[in-house]
Amino acid sequence: MNTPLLEVSELRKHFPIKGAFGRTVGAVKAVDSVSFTLQRGTTLGLVGESGCGKSTTGKVLMRLLDPTSGSIKLDGEEISTFKGKELNAFRRRVQMVFQNPASSLNPRASIGAAIAAPLIEQGIKPPGGVKAKVRDLMDRVGLRPEHANRFPHEFSGGQRQRIGIARALALDPDVVICDEPVSALDVSVQAQVVNLLKDIQRDTGISYIFIAHDLAVVKHMADEVAVMYLGKIMEQGSNEQIFADPQHPYTRALLSAVPSVELDAALTERIRLGGDLPSPSNPPSGCVFRTRCPAYALLPETDRARCADQVPTGEVACHFPSAPLAAVAAHR
Amino acid sequence: MIGFLFRRLGAMLILLLVVSFITFTLFQFGPADPAAASCGQECTPERVEQARIALGLDKPFFVQYLAFLSGLVGPRMLGAPGAEQVCAWPCLGKSFQTNENVTDMIANALPYTVSLTVGAVVLWTVVGVGMGLFAALRKGKLADRLIVGAASFGVSLPIPVTGLVLLLVFVGTLGWLPFTTNAIRSPFGEAGFFGWTTNYLLAWIALAVLFSAQYVRITRNNMIETFSEDFMRTARAKGLSRGTIVFKHGVRAGITPIVTMLGLDLGAMLGGAVLTEQIFSVPGLGFTAVRAATSGDLPVTMAITMLAAFFIILFNVIVDVSYAFIDPRVRVN
């Protein structure tokens, strides 16, 4: 097996909690011991609910935040310690697309200027000049190149996200981290952007880290999927494994919570999570999911103790992945 | 909450020290020579030197400053060597100009400033917040435009202009109100509440014209923003009456910035309204401060500067504490 494009191991990002007089009294474990790999030309989907640490992971990968510990290797080279020039060069290879294209575009800059900005900042002179490159990028994302002089407010939400994508592609990066790129868009427009991202990947062999809370969108985008909960990866595997044969109780609960348009799907199991997300500054011991786990309630005492004492590891971070789940009877 | 208060009061003391030090230093390097000023018309160099020693200005800077600070902690001795007098705590020194005890001078001037402040604040709050709220409720309509227009006009009127026009019209031409007298210091004196009110009414109005205009603007903008909040729609969807929606839900939520502004203005006003006191000849703190500063009267200037700083910082703390009462989200931290 060749070197993966991106290899992340034991990545942690803890935000210190400051008490009186600036003492550190604890830490919010936003990302805790996250490991995964991304192969060239593929997409890794990071899914989970709000507060699971998926966006923080994206920001750390982008080096917008410094990791607390752990390693991030791009093409085998450790990048988590990069500074200054090295970091700048690294930014050419990893770019980001944000959720809200409206707020990540300068309203006073024409979109041509916005797309050209990364090129100019990095001092790159593409063959044929910046203008030609911008026209080419706009064409590639389905925008009309003659609109380069227009301003962001003249574009619809979907078009603005295309601008954001064009800007991310300007430096011909190896990886684009897409943080909820379609969640602010309407369904009909969302499909346009999803297709666009896939077309670009097919044509250029680019890799994506696709961060989203919408499982159905991730299913359409990702080759590999990692499901996160409370800063940890609960389960990771291929798209087929995760969606067709989920093992972890959390993945199963998450999938079963998505309202289905299949009218007769109501007959399948319905798993409902009770309670609320525990505080990431004081997560449960052992398995962080156990306080809401639909299997935990049915486990015998000894097995429960194991969940409380040992942190589960592996592709399926669960001590008892095949345990029966407390399911609610379906009704329609 | 208690810990918070203690921390704020500690910070307040440090800040006051800094203010006093800066004022003291500025005076050292200022052009005025208090010794020369205090010795009057027929001055010889010897008499100036005598005055300098009597006022304690011959001592090094830090000794003077520490002597001043000691008066804030306990009684201190003042006057030329051999002719010292005890100055009881809190001692702010004696006026270089009149030899009066500064503490007494302040105690004398304060009621005038308080009278001026209390009436003006009540007037501008009622008028400013009231009209601002009314304008917000009538947003875009004629009443709103008239109020906003009047506010833009009012905010650009300087106190000397409004003050003089008011005096000219109501005292001079119409004769409806008496000229402001020093005899009335509070509503509890002989003149009673009515006498007090008529005495200060024009000054209040002059101040209120300027300040109401600002309050109209901040209230209107805040209320318009608050009225568009989701919870206002919820309040309507519950079937609440208009009054409940506007006051219990709207005003309560939009009041915070107004309370902030009111607190800061109140603090600033209590330090003396310089222009207003000059124009209406009210011998309050502002009036006294101007006289002291122009004649190089260090103890009086120091005292009033520190008192003004004290009021401003105090009301800042009061505003912060009031947040906790207004907004439960603040209480947690």
Added chain:
Amino acid sequence: MLSVKNLSVQFPTDDGMVAALNGMDLQLHRGETVGLVGESGSGKSVTSQAIMGLFKETRAKISGEITFEGTDLLALSEDRMRTFRGKKIGMIFQDPLSAMHPFYTVGSQIAEAYRVHNKVSRKAAKQVAIDMLARVGIPDPKKRVDNYPHEFSGGMRQRAMIAMALVCEPELLIADEPTTALDVTVQAQILDLISELQAETNSAVIFVTHDLGVVAQLCQRVVVMYGGQCVEQASVREIFTAPSHPYTRGLMASMPHLSGEDDRLTPIPGSPPALLDLPSGCIFADRCEFAALVPDNRCQNERPQLLVTGEHAARCHGHEMSLLPKTIKVGA
């Protein structure tokens, strides 16, 4: 029970009149759950707010008819409308944090809603609030009643919001995107709660959403909205098995599914219409792949009428003239 006929709502803006609703029709029977589906700007929220009379005493221009149990709601004064709001028609909103007053306790806000329409003491109203919180599944309601909204989690807040809307046992509940801001597992809980409460009280529900999956799970009937009009309405089964309107078909094709192999989505080209300047013909015509099938540019020139066939209604020339292909295009 509720009948909306030819409802139009226009908002004056600096750029001209925004036509938010253009002849909206909607019928609702007692105890029924109707899903109001559409993308942003389709007028679904405007419809629900118009029913609630929230545009009274604003600059919005309203015409048409809203009849609730024989009363013409549009003709009512603000004061008379108040006796309907909260008492006969309850409403819940998208973001429960901003929809609740931040400075009052959850309990007092529920009690307030009860006391407007019922003459009871504060103490009795508080007890009602506690009972209501228990009913919507808030643990330890006696303690929670004195909490402020910010002390609740997102899901609990929406439960409290539901308690507030239902405390006077209204005959109609309007739910305006109540789960859009929530995580999918919490959404599942809230949807369960709404259907349970509805089964108990037999009140009618208008459920506004952009998510067809939610509709499939919760509703009996669907009204699809586009450009401020109802373009299609039918039973849930009809809509999902035999959608008539090209927009409905497009919406289904562009939606990513959790099941199935179709890994390429079929988006609707273009973007939703600008409400400032609506076309005189069919509002969907410029995005419609079937408009070319209709002769004489009818789609461009003539606004289609809502054609009712039994329980199914659609607003489309192509459908009316039976020019649309019978099968739905799914995937490519």
